[in-house]
Amino acid sequence: MEKFKGLDEEKQQKILDAALMEFAEHGYEKASTNRIVKEAGIGKGMLFYYFKSKKDLYEFLAEYSLDFVVEKYFSRIDMTEADFIERLKHTSQVKFEAQTENKNVFNFLGTFMLTADFKLAPHIQKKYEAMQKTGNAMIYENVDLSLFRDDVDVQKAFKLIRWSIEGYQNELLHKLQGQSMTSIDFNPYWEEFYEYLEILKKSFYKKGSGIDDYS
Amino acid sequence: MEKFKGLDEEKQQKILDAALMEFAEHGYEKASTNRIVKEAGIGKGMLFYYFKSKKDLYEFLAEYSLDFVVEKYFSRIDMTEADFIERLKHTSQVKFEAQTENKNVFNFLGTFMLTADFKLAPHIQKKYEAMQKTGNAMIYENVDLSLFRDDVDVQKAFKLIRWSIEGYQNELLHKLQGQSMTSIDFNPYWEEFYEYLEILKKSFYKKGSGIDDYS
DNA sequence: AGCCTGTCGACCAGGGTGGTCAATATTAAT
DNA sequence: ATTAATATTGACCACCCTGGTCGACAGGCT
Numbered sequence: 259m260e261k262f263k264g265l266d267e268e269k270q271q272k273i274l275d276a277a278l279m280e281f282a283e284h285g286y287e288k289a290s291t292n293r294i295v296k297e298a299g300i301g302k303g304m305l306f307y308y309f310k311s312k313k314d315l316y317e318f319l320a321e322y323s324l325d326f327v328v329e330k331y332f333s334r335i336d337m338t339e340a341d342f343i344e345r346l347k348h349t350s351q352v353k354f355e356a357q358t359e360n361k362n363v364f365n366f367l368g369t370f371m372l373t374a375d376f377k378l379a380p381h382i383q384k385k386y387e388a389m390q391k392t393g394n395a396m397i398y399e400n401v402d403l404s405l406f407r408d409d410v411d412v413q414k415a416f417k418l419i420r421w422s423i424e425g426y427q428n429e430l431l432h433k434l435q436g437q438s439m440t441s442i443d444f445n446p447y448w449e450e451f452y453e454y455l456e457i458l459k460k461s462f463y464k465k466g467s468g469i470d471d472y473s
Numbered sequence: 474m475e476k477f478k479g480l481d482e483e484k485q486q487k488i489l490d491a492a493l494m495e496f497a498e499h500g501y502e503k504a505s506t507n508r509i510v511k512e513a514g515i516g517k518g519m520l521f522y523y524f525k526s527k528k529d530l531y532e533f534l535a536e537y538s539l540d541f542v543v544e545k546y547f548s549r550i551d552m553t554e555a556d557f558i559e560r561l562k563h564t565s566q567v568k569f570e571a572q573t574e575n576k577n578v579f580n581f582l583g584t585f586m587l588t589a590d591f592k593l594a595p596h597i598q599k600k601y602e603a604m605q606k607t608g609n610a611m612i613y614e615n616v617d618l619s620l621f622r623d624d625v626d627v628q629k630a631f632k633l634i635r636w637s638i639e640g641y642q643n644e645l646l647h648k649l650q651g652q653s654m655t656s657i658d659f660n661p662y663w664e665e666f667y668e669y670l671e672i673l674k675k676s677f678y679k680k681g682s683g684i685d686d687y688s
Numbered sequence: 689a690g691c692c693t694g695t696c697g698a699c700c701a702g703g704g705t706g707g708t709c710a711a712t713a714t715t716a717a718t
Numbered sequence: 719a720t721t722a723a724t725a726t727t728g729a730c731c732a733c734c735c736t737g738g739t740c741g742a743c744a745g746g747c748t
Binding site: 261300301302303304307 | 693694695697698
């Protein structure tokens with residue numbers, strides 16, 4: 259594993275990408291080290307020279323991914339924005355940038371969280387839990403509740419808004435599946451997304467909150 | 474396959490359940506006929522006596538599931554309810570009943586739709602597309618648009634409402650995962666669900682629409 | 689020359705695959 | 719009771735893939 263860190267960046271990244279993709283697609287058990295080495299363009303032996311076992315590799319990836327998400331996503335969120343929906347808008351943008359920088363990490367963490375079946379090394383488990391905790395704070399902490407209508411339960415409004423945003427993102431993902439990320443002009447989709455957010459504001463905020471659009 | 478239909482209901486159902494579960498959990502490729510026969514409590518040979526191949530079995534299950542959904546779910550939806558949210562409420566209830574009657578069918582169709590990779594027999598493909606079409610009509614057709622606020626795009630409101638409902642259902646599913654369906658008292662969850670629906674009405678409907686709650 | 693460090697891929701034992709088939713057990717027909 | 723037809727089984731097949739090992743070899747350094 260120290261051996262691995264001595265490689266040139268490029269080769270490291272190629273192996274990381276291959277492994278992240280394989281685990282993301284098949285989960286831990288059904289992921290194949292053979293496919294990983296083929297995809298990474300290295301000999302079988304090297305993988306077990308760098309990492310002493312499949313599990314060792316997996317845990318390395320987990321830690322790597324968690325660190326990546328914290329550094330390139332969580333730490334870049336502006337928590338001074340007190341408008342809940344604006345905050346989520348900003349969060350979506352930062353997340354998108356991080357995803358563009360390394361799509362595989364997010365895919366990996368997706369299946370990692372779903373199939374976190376076996377026992378991880380404790381320090382990774384801890385990092386994982388810390389990430390979940392800060393991820394939550396990042397969204398809910400320090401938001402201005404006074405923007406919300408008085409006649410709805412704010413906690414429920416939170417959830418409805420999050421579900422709506424997740425719904426849009428899932429639909430978009432599904433619609434664009436198969437197209438290469440680089441060939442897509444995302445601007446119209448961002449516009450559409452903002453329109454949904456405006457509707458959410460109209461629906462869940464008090465009348466007169468924020469900037470009204472008198473077009 | 475005619476052989477299969479000659480079996481007593483009970484045995485048929487046991488085999489169907491075993492197979493549906495296996496495919497639901499692992500998808501077509503990674504599903505194991507060995508596990509199916511073990512779970513169903515029959516000899517390996519019988520499976521290939523009833524169905525001539527794994528693929529044959531899979532297509533039979535697909536058709537069976539589609540028929541089940543149409544008969545026990547779609548055909549029971551009351552399309553005269555013009556209130557969009559009330560219709561979705563009613564739809565959720567009917568779906569829940571159908572799911573209670575045969576959970577495996579819905580799980581199977583879930584992964585079936587996601588991983589509909591290889592070419593199905595054309596008549597099944599047709600049934601599948603017809604199901605999607607009527608599923609859509611079932612939700613959107615003949616709804617009273619005048620209930621919605623004038624200042625939001627109704628099409629977008631439709632989507633936001635659906636995403637919200639899906640979000641609630643997913644969260645509930647996740648929260649209850651692992652518990653046996655029969656041991657759960659669902660009433661409080663229905664109550665909670667209705668509260669969310671009321672918020673959606675307050676948010677997306679005109680003031681004064683429907684029955685107001687003057688508590 | 690030796691020695692260290694990388695690198696490879698053939699190879700291993702083990703396990704799982706969909707599918708077959710000779711051997712039975714069961715039932716029906718005569 | 720005998721035969722014929724039908725159900726049912728599980729050992730077996732050839733094949734594929736698994737995580738991991740290890741001898742061979744390459745190149746740089748001393």
